[in-house]
């Protein structure tokens with residue numbers, strides 16, 4: 442299952458000048474882990490580096506009225522041009538600060554019906570870059586944000602983009618931050634704040650450009666998995682342009698007990714729909730968040746374990762140290778359900794109280810006055826009903842829906 446690197450990416454040369462390609466130094470490397478095909482790429486763009494390299498100390502920004510270090514003397518706040526400043530005070534649990542976009546290799550790639558398989562690298566710092574791409578401002582924008590230990594060019598990202606483009610003529614932008622998501626979990630959790638802020642800046646850049654004047658929130662749907670779901674939330678807290686966020690098993694560790702400001706929340710977009718597939722329970726920890734945090738929260742099969750996935754046997758310590766392998770089956774199944782929901786399954790779910798879903802889910806069997814709702818891509822964000830918690834059963838294998 443090795444991706445042909447010759448077609449891995451199509452670089453947009455700024456202003457159409459081949460000579461400008463010298464500003465990019467690309468390197469591709471492929472790592473194989475027991476579960477993930479870890480595909481990363483890095484590039485260096487001179488213009489981007491100028492805007493993102495301005496790491497400023499807190500002292501310089503505050504004229505000495507406050508200190509920029511914590512009790513231990515370690516830095517407690519960082520600021521990045523165009524993105525703002527980030528501290529690690531409560532409600533943020535992280536004892537590390539988020540890394541810069543450059544240090545995370547943060548980048549965006551575009552899939553459209555004209556290029557459903559070969560993504561185009563977008564440099565949103567220059568409208569000219571967008572203009573020479575296949576980006577079409579008259580069509581909807583889907584943004585896909587991967588999570589911990591994943592990449593923006595993972596197989597599932599490409600499959601999701603392909604399924605969306607099979608259904609709809611749209612812009613699908615995949616966020617690549619694999620370097621920021623590859624270290625210790627707590628660093629990736631902190632980095633998700635920068636990813637979200639950068640996505641918001643990208644959308645603002647598109648919206649503020651004279652080339653793209655018809656932006657409305659209905660145009661934009663962000664889909665994030667794991668830690669990437671919280672990155673989508675951080676984007677929503679900063680941008681007015683986001684109509685819908687889908688959180689695919691939003692990460693639980695370091696996010697479960699924090700306030701809404703420090704995680705994905707129902708107020709981060711007009712509609713926030715969440716699919717929970719690996720919440721703690723049955724004597725195991727889970728990689729997903731338990732609480733209902735969206736406008737609507739789906740708990741397939743109860744949201745703890747998924748049919749077809751082996752029992753997970755791992756420790757929280759292993760997870761926090763980045764020792765992830767096949768343990769993530771339940772966690773990744775949220776992605777599988779969403780991909781299947783685009784063109785293959787209706788995934789009709791019944792409303793049910795969250796506590797009943799946890800204790801006696803099979804008693805949830807009536808659409809009732811609240812009405813049933815479709816889980817996944819085809820959830821109707823314009824419905825005035827269909828909010829709250831929902832339960833449904835799936836099968837163990839693709840396309841997972843019960844006939």
Ligand SMILES: [Ca+2]
Nearest residue numbers: 719745746771
């Ligand atoms: Ca589980």
